[in-house]
Amino acid sequence: MRDHAPRAVTAICAALEEQMEHGLLLAGAKLPAERQLSELFDTTRITLRDALVQLEARGLVYREDRRGWFVSPPRLTYELNERSHFHAMVRAQGRLPHTELLSAQAIPAPAVVCDRLGLAPLSQVIRICRRRRIDGRLVLYVEHYLNPAYFPGVLEHDLSQPLTELYAHAYGIAYGQVRFEMLPTALPLEAAGALKVSAGSPGLRITRINHDSRGRLIDCDLEYWRHDAIRVVTTVSP
Amino acid sequence: MRDHAPRAVTAICAALEEQMEHGLLLAGAKLPAERQLSELFDTTRITLRDALVQLEARGLVYREDRRGWFVSPPRLTYELNERSHFHAMVRAQGRLPHTELLSAQAIPAPAVVCDRLGLAPLSQVIRICRRRRIDGRLVLYVEHYLNPAYFPGVLEHDLSQPLTELYAHAYGIAYGQVRFEMLPTALPLEAAGALKVSAGSPGLRITRINHDSRGRLIDCDLEYWRHDAIRVVTTVSP
């Protein structure tokens, strides 16, 4: 409120941070109930929630819809230059990956996808929706759109495995040039639902447009990450 | 509240969005006062603010600290592979760049900077803090850290010009390999103050570690972008 007497929210944030730094609240730990915390800090639930939302914005805590607040685990480093897939990347960082298939079907291509994949209007594409976890925590919702011309019968395969490997083994296709776009935004309804977070929580949208090693445009994806789950890294050479 | 009767917040968001889509609220326009809007939507200020914060998270509106809410202009596309600087990039997208020098001095290198620049502990570095605008809107707070060995007398120059050009003209140094790290997080106090946004607003932190064309580690920067001002794009080849 005043400059010399920090706001209540700031004080609460500082107190919680201090606990986390000193290892009293470990990554993944559940915080006490909001009402309990608001009593502890002698304030209202609204104010306490403001503080938690601040910490959430900074990536220190996160919430699971209607389940409560938890201490955020460290971010995954997403190295764009490495040609590896989610599972390899997560495991290489000593953590446990998991992928769950949500849906897979041929649909009329949305306009954005036609544009990205260079398809004619009203083409069909194969859409694969999945969600992924790191150490059990939901962190990523992905929609893949495949150009069906290159992947006949792809829906018959096990689609919870890394697509990279499926492409290689079943179709002899490997990724070549990849175009990335990254954009901080709120998670849209679809992604928020799949990740079990309250709609509108902050997220990072990453879109990829993938060519194969022969330069053909083979698929694109739309990834929605929890904003605090990831650190993107890349090296650019002249 | 109920699934079939959308929440008040959702309804307000939808109404404002609709106005923006139909060009009744143009980019940069100031929204009416919160109290006025809350009356218009027949709700409390708290609820109305929730809605605005949602739209802010999605990058549709933004606020200037204590000045009100405004409609967000389109994002700047930050193409990592292009070796151009802020001014060139902004102008190339038909917009007006502006850079303001906040401070420039030699200081004892913070630990992080020692690490990034490969300096011995307790080395000196030159720190240059600046803030930048697009079409008059504050969007970026940057701290540059230069290895003083390569830039004797750099503080004597005009530091509101692009450093890239200063490096080239005064020192014959050009960028070579650049390492980027991107991380969605809240704006820290320093950046929030410089950008005149309320502390804790969402932002995108980009750090760069820059080598010159001969592979020497010459400087690094710490950029804090308004989260809704930017879209990062890059192409990765095998």
Add this chain to the structure above:
DNA sequence: GAGTGGTCTAGACCACCAA
């Protein structure tokens, strides 16, 4: 069924910006 988070109401005071 108890307790939780999600949502909302109806106010209040303050510091700061603009006039």
Add this chain to the structure above:
DNA sequence: TGGTGGTCTAGACCACTCC
């Protein structure tokens, strides 16, 4: 100086989770 946004209080009801 008036009005603005920033912050905070003290409640309330609901849907959902978890026991």
